Amino acid sequence: MAKIIYVDHEGTERVVEATNGESVMETAIKNSIPGIDADCGGACACATCHVYVDEAFMETVGTPEDMEQSMLDFAENVQANSRLSCQISVNDELDGLKVITPESQH
């Protein structure tokens, strides 16, 4: 179990309990976190679950694989800490992970 903190573009924080093995995207969808669409359901096919990872967790979360990186290149307002949340799998080390959701996924 890990707590994930979702911060929307206006700064509102929502803290939810995540299940290990599920993704940061799935956790968001199941908890009705605004700002993540995840149209394809986690197949890394649509780039609508873009989030910014809090700097403190950048190393633990790791870097995107090629497919994800090439999708991120086309997301809006991409930054160095951008990730697709469907590709971040929850584990104990991510307890307290903070991700910021963008204003829009399109």
Next chain:
Amino acid sequence: MDLSNAERVVIIGGGQAAAQACASLRQFGYSGRLTLIGDEPALPYQRPPLSKAYMKGELAEERLYFKPAAWYDDQNIDTVLSVRATAIDRSAQTVALEHGGSVPYDALILATGSRPRPLPVDGADLDGVFDLRGLADVERIRPRMVAGRKLVIVGAGYIGLEAAAVARQLGLDVTVLEMEDRVLARVTSPIMSQFFDDEHTRQGADIRTGARLAALKGENGQVTQAVLADGTELSADMVLVGIGILPNIELAEAAGLACSNGILTDQDARTHDKSIFAAGDCAARPLVHYGRTGRLESVHNAIEQGKLAAAAITGKPRPSVDCPWFWSDQYDLKLQIAGLSQGYDETVLRGDPKARKFAVFYLNNGKLIAVDAVNSPPEFLASKKLIITGARLAPETLSDTSQSMKEIAAAAV
């Protein structure tokens, strides 16, 4: 018609469009009674993984569900499951249920989906012959997906080929029968068909195009053989049928709603009855970027129309209409499709199919109308935007891999 005072919204169907309509109605502020009537026992779940990761056993069932059961309680949504709606009374504004009783509505969303086209040959009802549409189908199929068994797949569309890929990876002996002279004939160009035919063949599947199934034969009620029109006999432990779907429009037709290979809707997903909407596989909608009406069988379409219906009911501005898009996973190949290629007069190849990373663009009169991108997200994502702006692109620009898709998109007019 103003539905902003609606207090009873009913959704018939329990798939992607229904789930989206539920979520969007609540998100857009609808606080009245909300009832979802589904004929499957399960709460709404994702169908795409059924022929991909879930069939392969790589995804737990609970991860298929859009929302946990508690969410429907929290959102005050009544879920009526394992129940068929049998009739719509448009003057009384009620939906009749199969075991008696009826549900009144102020606004009704038809998200009735589609069903597999039945296999029109003798023996289609033998044990071991399966459709692939719902969770229950996969529950029956999976225990039989045992290495070394002989699987015959009828139909080389996306579902058939995705299932073929899963079955080969699980070690089954796979034969795919396709009536047309190439795989994916209905949905893509010859160059893509050839690529996927080669790939499946290389992976050990026996792809037979121009092969017409004449009958299935069995012993003791269990399928054992597929017989082709030319007399070829293939032994089979299991047969999967993937020859397309039929939209579930009977309820709508019986209620007098206009249908034409789908329940006809306007840009707001509204039928000609102002209180009734249709979304997902069952609906024929204006394809605004293509100047025609059509039915789309896709996740994107179900989501978009679910949102459109919810926005219209709650009086919100119409959500933006995106370029249609699709995807398919086969082996380590991710195929991403943007747009509708029907009616193209030119194709442009970018990259090298041998590198398993390439795209085929479809043009009509110089205008980009679609792309099939294999392991090439930039081609897919850039095209998705270019298509809806009606961009004209020179073939020599699209095929020039020394320019990135970002550069090409930036220079497009």
